[in-house]
Amino acid sequence: MQTSRYPFNQKQPIIKVLIVDDHNLVLEGLCSLLASHEEVQVVAAVDSGHKGLDYLKAHPVDIVLLDINLPDIKGMEVCGIIESKFPRAKVIALSTYNSRSIVNQMISNGAKGYLLKNVGSEELKKAIITVAEGGCYYDAEIQKTMADTIFNTMHQPPRLTKREKQIIKLIAEGKTTANIARELFISPLTVETHRRNIMKKLKISNVAALVRVAMDKMLI
Amino acid sequence: MQTSRYPFNQKQPIIKVLIVDDHNLVLEGLCSLLASHEEVQVVAAVDSGHKGLDYLKAHPVDIVLLDINLPDIKGMEVCGIIESKFPRAKVIALSTYNSRSIVNQMISNGAKGYLLKNVGSEELKKAIITVAEGGCYYDAEIQKTMADTIFNTMHQPPRLTKREKQIIKLIAEGKTTANIARELFISPLTVETHRRNIMKKLKISNVAALVRVAMDKMLI
């Protein structure tokens, strides 16, 4: 939507790209893939979330290619911060895996694009340009995941509450109901109620399944 | 150890490298990092285990840079096959994560090197040359993991049996003792015994911990 930011009436202003990824190989790969595209300029590549945010404080950036698995902060958090504090920069998420909860969290934190790491040169370029122009670009697989999510939210609106998330985490850590009750200063009976509600919501019936869900949802 | 394979008495014969990785970015990254090294020649890059093995059948290769997470077969299996059927090719494993069980499996399948994906250009080159010359090269972090393993195997020799692994998997899938018994055509009491033995061996006392161990060991 932003037309001609520069006085020169270039058709495509150069897109400034910041890469945030702690894997050298991926970094190199991205640079290599982008090297041949003149519309795109990689202005910096950093290996942690904090460094990325620091860079954004001092320099203008159009696109942030953001890895999910960072050593310091979670990609989702970084994404949220960029979204709110540096709205000029649009985030394109990069990830190896296609997990529903991660995709959801990224998108709800404002990621305008989402690519899997097996992306090819052309798709990468297309994604960057599309997002820079104000659009969205999601990998085909991610789109499936998104459709899946919508389908599922339609069919099971009830999400877990804050307290329930807290308790599912403690259960998955191997703590007993009594332990949890002591830790949270509430009655064991209350913990049992929460536990029951969680299981009903998730349609499962034992801790084993619960732990897996918790891990899936990255609560652990 | 292999001196002058070629009639010309080059100090360092060109090392033929095959890359097996399903992530385009990583592929590009590796090629980019290796481009500047004349001793090394990337003869092929494929995106699945089977393709890699097919290539090996028809062409001589010195080093295989092998990703752990492949779409078709597990990296460990590929590694084992290469080791036994194409002994000329030495495997250097590439992985994002540093998990004990994966490292162990790769090494026991004959991987001569192990790098994490945040490896730098020089380390990569060094690893390739070292391994091509008949040596080993393990990332510093991997070495820690290896030491850890040795320490632990010394302190807890008892491993899980085949049946126990099977059962731990089913438990972690959320199945009850009765279900498992039915599925395996054995008495529930037997399943309980196995369950108890597993817990004793792993020194844990509830399913939550058990599921986490199972996931750690990549049984799921």
Added chain:
DNA sequence: AACGCCCTACTGGTTTGTAGGTATTTTTGA
């Protein structure tokens, strides 16, 4: 004010899991 949602708490009862022990058969490996 009324409604819905969440957190809290309880009663009472059933089902699994945890923990101890023992013992027979089958498989495996030295």
Added chain:
DNA sequence: TCAAAAATACCTACAAACCAGTAGGGCGTT
């Protein structure tokens, strides 16, 4: 081939988890 290891099966007992139903207090929305 013989001993060790693994897999099978059982008993008893208690602990913990699972299931169903109910219900009051707090809090924000309509």
